[in-house]
Amino acid sequence: MESDSQPPSASSHSTDWFANFVGTVIALLTLTLPLLAIAHYSPSQGTTWTTPPDPPIQGFTPNQP
Numbered sequence: 001m002e003s004d005s006q007p008p009s010a011s012s013h014s015t016d017w018f019a020n021f022v023g024t025v026i027a028l029l030t031l032t033l034p035l036l037a038i039a040h041y042s043p044s045q046g047t048t049w050t051t052p053p054d055p056p057i058q059g060f061t062p063n064q065p
Helices: 010-040
Strands: none
Touching: none
């Protein structure tokens, strides 16, 4: 059985390789950039959130034993 189709040319093959490479780079950036942004803007492990002390209430004397 004979086919009328011709094999792909060399320039088509190099274009396919380049398109695959660019697609892979875009996919990796899509996966890693959000993770890097989250890591950059999230607080570090050592940081703890503390609340400031309550301001003193005027005219209030705490009970002392």
